[in-house]
Amino acid sequence: MSFTVYVPRDASALSLGAEATASAIAAEAARRGIDVALVRNGSRGLYWLEPMVEVAAPEGRVAYGPVQADDVAALFDADFLHGGRHALALGPTEQIPYLAKQERLTFARVGIVDPRSLDDYRAHGGYRGLENALKMAPADIVAAVTDSGLRGRGGAAFPTGIKWKTCLDASADKKYIVCNADEGDSGTFADRMVMEGDPFVLIEGMTIAGLAVGATQGYIYLRCEYPHARDALNAAIAATTAAGYLGNDVLGSDKAFHLEVRMAAGAYICGEETSLLESLEGKRGQVRFKPPLPAIEGLFGKPTVINNVVTLCSVPGILDKGAAHYRDFGMGRSRGTLPFQLAGNLKRPGLVEKAFGVTLKELIEDFGGGSATGRPIKTVQLGGPLGAYIPPSRYDTPMDYEAFAAIGGMIGHGGLVAFDDSVDMAAQARYAMEFCAIESCGKCTPCRIGSTRGVEVIDRMRANVERDRNEALLRDLCQTMLHGSLCALGGMAPFPVLSALDHYPEDFARSA
Amino acid sequence: MNHAARAGSGPQDNNRWLSPENHAAVLEVTARLKDQPGALLPVLHGVQEALGYVPEGAVALIARELNLSRADVHGVVSFYHFFRTRPSGKRIVYLCRAESCQAMGAAALESHVKQRLGVDFHETTDDGLFTLEPVYCLGNCACSPAVMVDEELHGRMTPERFDAWLKAAREAS
Numbered sequence: 001m002s003f004t005v006y007v008p009r010d011a012s013a014l015s016l017g018a019e020a021t022a023s024a025i026a027a028e029a030a031r032r033g034i035d036v037a038l039v040r041n042g043s044r045g046l047y048w049l050e051p052m053v054e055v056a057a058p059e060g061r062v063a064y065g066p067v068q069a070d071d072v073a074a075l076f077d078a079d080f081l082h083g084g085r086h087a088l089a090l091g092p093t094e095q096i097p098y099l100a101k102q103e104r105l106t107f108a109r110v111g112i113v114d115p116r117s118l119d120d121y122r123a124h125g126g127y128r129g130l131e132n133a134l135k136m137a138p139a140d141i142v143a144a145v146t147d148s149g150l151r152g153r154g155g156a157a158f159p160t161g162i163k164w165k166t167c168l169d170a171s172a173d174k175k176y177i178v179c180n181a182d183e184g185d186s187g188t189f190a191d192r193m194v195m196e197g198d199p200f201v202l203i204e205g206m207t208i209a210g211l212a213v214g215a216t217q218g219y220i221y222l223r224c225e226y227p228h229a230r231d232a233l234n235a236a237i238a239a240t241t242a243a244g245y246l247g248n249d250v251l252g253s254d255k256a257f258h259l260e261v262r263m264a265a266g267a268y269i270c271g272e273e274t275s276l277l278e279s280l281e282g283k284r285g286q287v288r289f290k291p292p293l294p295a296i297e298g299l300f301g302k303p304t305v306i307n308n309v310v311t312l313c314s315v316p317g318i319l320d321k322g323a324a325h326y327r328d329f330g331m332g333r334s335r336g337t338l339p340f341q342l343a344g345n346l347k348r349p350g351l352v353e354k355a356f357g358v359t360l361k362e363l364i365e366d367f368g369g370g371s372a373t374g375r376p377i378k379t380v381q382l383g384g385p386l387g388a389y390i391p392p393s394r395y396d397t398p399m400d401y402e403a404f405a406a407i408g409g410m411i412g413h414g415g416l417v418a419f420d421d422s423v424d425m426a427a428q429a430r431y432a433m434e435f436c437a438i439e440s441c442g443k444c445t446p447c448r449i450g451s452t453r454g455v456e457v458i459d460r461m462r463a464n465v466e467r468d469r470n471e472a473l474l475r476d477l478c479q480t481m482l483h484g485s486l487c488a489l490g491g492m493a494p495f496p497v498l499s500a501l502d503h504y505p506e507d508f509a510r511s512a
Numbered sequence: 513m514n515h516a517a518r519a520g521s522g523p524q525d526n527n528r529w530l531s532p533e534n535h536a537a538v539l540e541v542t543a544r545l546k547d548q549p550g551a552l553l554p555v556l557h558g559v560q561e562a563l564g565y566v567p568e569g570a571v572a573l574i575a576r577e578l579n580l581s582r583a584d585v586h587g588v589v590s591f592y593h594f595f596r597t598r599p600s601g602k603r604i605v606y607l608c609r610a611e612s613c614q615a616m617g618a619a620a621l622e623s624h625v626k627q628r629l630g631v632d633f634h635e636t637t638d639d640g641l642f643t644l645e646p647v648y649c650l651g652n653c654a655c656s657p658a659v660m661v662d663e664e665l666h667g668r669m670t671p672e673r674f675d676a677w678l679k680a681a682r683e684a685s
Contacts, residue, residue, distance in 0.1 A: 002587060003568035009530065010656050011651065011665050012651075012652050012654055012665070012667055014665060015652055015655055015658065015665040015667035015668075016655060016667050016668065023577060045654075047654035047655055048654075052654070064596040073620055098589030110517075110595055121559075128562070128664070183649075183651060184613040184648065184649055185649065185652045186610030186612050186648065186649040186653060187610075187611060187612045187649075188649075188651070188653065189651040189652065189653055191651075222611070223651075224557075224594050224649050225580070225606075225649070225651065225660070226602065227663040228663075228665075262550075262553065262554065263553070263557055263592075264553075264592075265553060265556070265557070265592035265593070265594035266592055266593035266647075267591065267592050267593060268648060279553060280550050280553075281549075281550040282550040282551055282660050283584075283587075283588060284580075284587050284588055284591040285591060285592070300550070336621055340601065341653065341654070343615075343617035343653035343654055343656065344610040344611065344612045344616065344653065344656060345615040346659065349652050349653070349655070349656075351654075362644070364644035379582060381611055384595055385610065385611060385648075415653070416610045417611045417653070418615060419615045420615070423614075423615065428614075431614070435610075435648065438648075439648070441591075
């Protein structure tokens with residue numbers, strides 16, 4: 001009898017020892033003469049339980065975790081291959097509350113399928129969206145995406161269908177689909193997880209985008225900090241090309257779509273769409289003026305759809321299950337789901353895909369389980385290094401783009417970093433300016449110079465040098481950056497600074 | 513400047529004046545990659561992969577092969593944090609400094625690592641084994657603090673785990 005055992009190949013699981021666990025299982029099975037087929041899946045996103053091992057049982061998959069290599073022999077002794085009892089047993093995977101309470105649309109297959117197997121992808125509903133799209137007129141594909149209410153998941157939340165429509169309506173001899181996989185925001189890892197755990201869904205999403213707007217070439221601009229995602233994507237591109245899903249004649253449709261992974265080189269600013277295009281063209285990643293919009297004049301001057309990984313990965317499901325299915329999740333003008341990433345000082349960090357409308361409190365407490373250190377959570381930074389620090393009084397705010405804009409915050413890419421009460425908010429404000437100075441592309445003055453001046457002014461405040469006068473100066477500087485910067489880096493770096501100052505003034509030294 | 517006098521007078525010179533082997537290695541990369549659109553980043557990645565860094569002396573050669581100015585190439589090399597213009601140690605230790613790792617003790621880990629290796633960021637240990645670089649997010653934020661050594665990711669790093677890793681890495685080298 002053969003047993004199927006799943007051990008993630010997700011980078012974070014590997015960072016906790018998953019490779020050694022997998023080797024130990026293979027070795028122990030061989031030693032005992034048991035036939036075990038190891039599947040290296042993505043992560044389910046329950047990172048405090050990684051490396052999480054699953055066994056395929058007749059009634060569904062059963063989980064154990066966290067399993068280190070030296071736990072393996074005991075698991076065999078406990079007959080884990082038949083779901084045996086053991087201290088690390090977690091029961092049926094799908095019934096673990098953290099997972100059971102989620103609404104997984106975009107992440108439906110992540111952690112379930114073998115990311116190296118196209119057959120497995122197809123067996124779990126993969127490529128049904130593309131098959132539908134191939135029967136539709138381009139304008140109808142765009143209309144479906146518009147009707148779904150999908151908005152850009154990279155952070156800007158621009159309606160995806162409108163972007164696609166602009167590109168469709170532009171006439172040119174060549175158009176491009178560019179995937180922004182330069183996921184540089186601290187506290188975010190959804191792009192990485194889906195690219196490693198279900199790379200085919202991104203390829204399918206980009207192919208559908210190509211059909212929708214008439215683009216024949218796609219690029220995935222991937223950050224160089226993600227070597228595991230690079231390998232997963234390249235393997236998936238090779239498999240889909242060999243099977244006829246990519247190439248000059250996609251599934252016999254007479255339509256071409258080619259796809260290539262391009263590696264970034266460690267510049268945070270290249271997550272901004274126009275500097276990303278500059279970088280893809282082989283230049284310094286400096287921000288472009290808009291207009292022209294990339295959808296009209298983008299990569300190499302041609303109409304270009306540029307979308308985030310999660311946005312593109314949401315498209316196949318919309319084309320498969322229909323726009324209404326996706327739109328029925330969510331609240332207000334925030335439709336569908338968002339994969340929230342719970343990071344920082346939390347007991348149960350991980351990925352939580354939920355419909356918009358879930359509150360920050362539910363994410364931090366019900367899912368996150370409070371702080372890992374056991375101390376009170378003082379603040380949560382939402383939306384990456386340019387996101388505001390949210391105080392506990394605002395934890396009831398529902399996750400909705402407009403609701404957070406109204407309190408001076410932003411959901412961004414859905415990353416959430418919790419800090420306990422040992423954090424010094426003035427140090428965090430200083431870091432925001434320091435980071436902006438390190439990563440500024442240098443094109444506009446408020447960002448290039450303002451960020452460095454910002455560090456200096458905060459240093460003076462912390463040293464109680466003319467504290468109040470320097471606070472006025474800092475606020476004034478932030479206004480200049482907010483309104484005078486060319487892109488979101490300089491234009492949003494004041495968010496963490498001002499929110500720290502507004503909600504935690506006591507952390508900024510004051511003269512006695 | 514006397515080229516002959518510079519050649520062979522120290523490892524620094526390999527940076528400015530390409531050895532015949534390095535010259536050939538750069539040409540191999542440019543010949544393979546230069547015809548794709550927007551070839552410069554792939555070419556620089558290729559050169560860094562082949563040589564471990566992008567020597568100053570390679571800039572003019574890359575510029576010539578790609579029909580760009582030296583200023584264009586230099587501008588790109590110097591813009592991106594990932595490209596290095598000096599050789600690194602045998603392994604590169606990337607230590608995450610971003611918020612999620614800060615929330616889990618990255619600052620203390622940073623002082624510990626610097627003290628243990630005896631270097632600051634962008635520096636290489638005296639034995640040439642390790643170069644320490646800061647990084648701003650490795651996407652391992654659910655397992656903070658994170659460290660990546662070359663392409664090997666480590667999560668929930670503590671000073672004690674770092675010491676254990678360092679001991680093993682030193683013994684293995």
